[in-house]
Amino acid sequence: MKSPAPEPESARGTEPDSAEQTPLDFIREIIADDVRTRKNGGRVATRFPPEPNGYLHIGHAKSICLNFGVAQEFGGTCNLRFDDTNPTKEDVEYVDSIIDSVHWLGFDWEGRLYHASDYFDTIYEYTVQLIKDGKAYVDDLTADEIREYRGTLTAPGRESPWRNRSVEENLELFERMKEGEFADGEKVLRAKIDMASPNFNLRDPVLYRIRHASHHRTGDKWCIYPMYDNTHAISDALEGITHSLCTLEFEDHRPLYDWVIENCPVPSRPRQIEFARLNLTYTVMSKRKLLDLVQRGDVAGWDDPRMPTIVGLRRRGYTPESIRDFATRVGVAKRENLVHVELLEDSAREDLNRRAPRVLAVLRPLRVVIENYPEGQVEAIELVNNPEDPASGTRRVPFSRVLYIEQDDFREEAPPKFYRLAPGREVRLRGAYFLKCTGVVKDEQGAVTELRCTYDPATRSGSSPDGRKVKATIHWVSAAHALDVDVRLYDRLFTVPNPADDKDGRDYKEFLNPDSLEVLTGCRVEPSLATAKPGDRMQFERLGYFVVDPDSAPGHLVFNRTVTLRDTWARIEKAQGSRLRAGS
Ligand code: ATP
Ligand code: MG
Numbered sequence: 001m002k003s004p005a006p007e008p009e010s011a012r013g014t015e016p017d018s019a020e021q022t023p024l025d026f027i028r029e030i031i032a033d034d035v036r037t038r039k040n041g042g043r044v045a046t047r048f049p050p051e052p053n054g055y056l057h058i059g060h061a062k063s064i065c066l067n068f069g070v071a072q073e074f075g076g077t078c079n080l081r082f083d084d085t086n087p088t089k090e091d092v093e094y095v096d097s098i099i100d101s102v103h104w105l106g107f108d109w110e111g112r113l114y115h116a117s118d119y120f121d122t123i124y125e126y127t128v129q130l131i132k133d134g135k136a137y138v139d140d141l142t143a144d145e146i147r148e149y150r151g152t153l154t155a156p157g158r159e160s161p162w163r164n165r166s167v168e169e170n171l172e173l174f175e176r177m178k179e180g181e182f183a184d185g186e187k188v189l190r191a192k193i194d195m196a197s198p199n200f201n202l203r204d205p206v207l208y209r210i211r212h213a214s215h216h217r218t219g220d221k222w223c224i225y226p227m228y229d230n231t232h233a234i235s236d237a238l239e240g241i242t243h244s245l246c247t248l249e250f251e252d253h254r255p256l257y258d259w260v261i262e263n264c265p266v267p268s269r270p271r272q273i274e275f276a277r278l279n280l281t282y283t284v285m286s287k288r289k290l291l292d293l294v295q296r297g298d299v300a301g302w303d304d305p306r307m308p309t310i311v312g313l314r315r316r317g318y319t320p321e322s323i324r325d326f327a328t329r330v331g332v333a334k335r336e337n338l339v340h341v342e343l344l345e346d347s348a349r350e351d352l353n354r355r356a357p358r359v360l361a362v363l364r365p366l367r368v369v370i371e372n373y374p375e376g377q378v379e380a381i382e383l384v385n386n387p388e389d390p391a392s393g394t395r396r397v398p399f400s401r402v403l404y405i406e407q408d409d410f411r412e413e414a415p416p417k418f419y420r421l422a423p424g425r426e427v428r429l430r431g432a433y434f435l436k437c438t439g440v441v442k443d444e445q446g447a448v449t450e451l452r453c454t455y456d457p458a459t460r461s462g463s464s465p466d467g468r469k470v471k472a473t474i475h476w477v478s479a480a481h482a483l484d485v486d487v488r489l490y491d492r493l494f495t496v497p498n499p500a501d502d503k504d505g506r507d508y509k510e511f512l513n514p515d516s517l518e519v520l521t522g523c524r525v526e527p528s529l530a531t532a533k534p535g536d537r538m539q540f541e542r543l544g545y546f547v548v549d550p551d552s553a554p555g556h557l558v559f560n561r562t563v564t565l566r567d568t569w570a571r572i573e574k575a576q577g578s579r580l581r582a583g584s
Pocket of ligand 1 (some may be wrong): 048049050051052058059060062063083245246247276277278279285286287288
């Protein structure tokens with residue numbers, strides 16, 4: 001039994017509900033303040049606005065947990081909105097997977113599923129109004145010229161020669177752009193703001209561009225598409241979003257966001273607030289890079305269990321609860337930082353420890369023959385399913401004369417502090433008897449192929465009536481009853497903590513870990529798993545948490561390792577190893 005953790009400082013108040021109160025992050029503080037002062041009538045409305053050009057990753061999960069979480073906490077609403085303004089990169093496959101991932105994480109938009117493309121008509125109307133107000137113009141400069149005219153950090157931009165077209169001419173040209181009279185890139189519509197602004201985003205940003213491309217929702221209705229900045233601001237305002245939470249890279253775009261809100265006849269005034277993106281060690285966190293890994297075949301797909309995508313983490317065995325817990329633990333900050341992936345793994349461990357049933361499994365089997373155990377006898381050993389959850393009950397596991405144990409649990413010559421099986425040494429078999437190694441069988445190469453052992457029938461309770469002690473308990477399966485399964489062990493996808501940010505500018509793909517996947521065949525698991533289904537999670541005792549992979553076929557299970565348990569021996573060995581290296 002674990003002793004209860006000491007109560008955190010904040011939980012020791014006298015108020016009965018004070019344990020619920022965690023300190024507010026800066027976003028929640030702003031929102032709480034707005035609610036208190038009845039801004040927006042005290043209403044809170046957020047949205048999660050993915051672009052359907054890839055699968056969601058753990059960074060998006062942070063944003064989802066923040067947006068939906070804030071709405072829940074303040075009795076507000078959170079919309080799911082597809083930011084589908086770029087017809088060439090978007091796909092329904094992505095739309096479907098995003099919907100599925102948000103649901104799987106445990107959030108619901110209660111029917112408020114929107115698309116930026118729902119607003120194309122309104123955005124167009126507002127834009128016509130901007131032209132009428134003299135605040136937008138059609139520009140004939142090419143993309144390169146526009147970039148050149150934009151100036152630099154130290155030099156102001158230059159005005160386009162087309163900047164002062166008349167309202168009538170602009171209206172007519174914009175109409176003709178819409179009617180498809182011009183080729184891609186031939187003209188754009190720009191906001192007329194300030195070419196000398198210290199903020200690049202205000203140097204007459206492009207509001208519309210020509211793209212002769214079919215859109216996955218609006219088909220061929222449009223050949224001009226609004227840009228992210230105006231679309232996002234207008235979409236927020238049309239949906240009555242009160243707090244538009246986005247990542248830090250949009251901080252410099254906020255003046256433009258506000259400009260759009262102020263200059264278009266929008267029905268509400270949302271406020272944009274930026275927070276730091278989540279970055280995780282040993283992975284990359286950009287849809288473009290993840291797509292690249294998928295397309296190059298470095299991973300088996302978006303849902304490869306090594307991917308930081310929601311579908312990948314799910315296939316790896318993560319629970320939605322563990323991901324939400326992780327999001328809470330990393331919190332919301334104003335500064336970019338790199339979060340240790342161990343924190344994510346720890347969230348998984350903590351959650352799975354509570355809920356995952358324990359089973360016996362042997363990854364690298366070593367045959368054990370118990371010479372004094374009656375041939376043909378089988379007995380049922382009753383084992384607790386989950387010591388953390390008494391309601392989960394017990395199950396019966398067959399025990400017989402021939403077992404498999406883990407190769408690692410035996411050493412012919414036991415080093416110091418290795419307390420498991422060795423010739424002449426006695427250990428406890430989990431839930432069963434004491435077992436003593438009396439002999440070793442080897443093949444021609446000298447590799448150990450089988451252990452000869454004896455058991456003590458008086459130790460079934462797990463202890464010896466004569467008070468004899470053993471220092472280790474090892475796991476086992478009955479050879480005749482165990483299921484033969486495959487197990488996939490996953491390691492970090494990259495060999496360095498921050499592959500996308502190498503100080504020598506090397507490409508992140510140079511740091512792919514060639515050993516990130518190890519496939520074990522011929523593993524053995526206890527027969528109770530015969531009915532396990534893809535997605536079932538369990539703890540293999542002493543080995544880690546595992547999940548049944550969808551690649552499993554009837555009669556042939558495939559397991560993915562979600563995360564290891566803490567292995568003290570590995571740590572000792574590692575510490576010794578590094579000490580040896582350090583001393584050499
Ligand atoms: P990527 O850079 O991975 O392609 P993105 O920002 O282009 O991501 P969007 O689909 O536009 O992806 O993101 C949807 C929402 O999720 C946005 O509000 C975005 O700010 C947020 N988001 C994206 N990546 C992260 C991250 N790493 N941490 C937190 N929030 C993120
Ligand atoms: Mg984006």
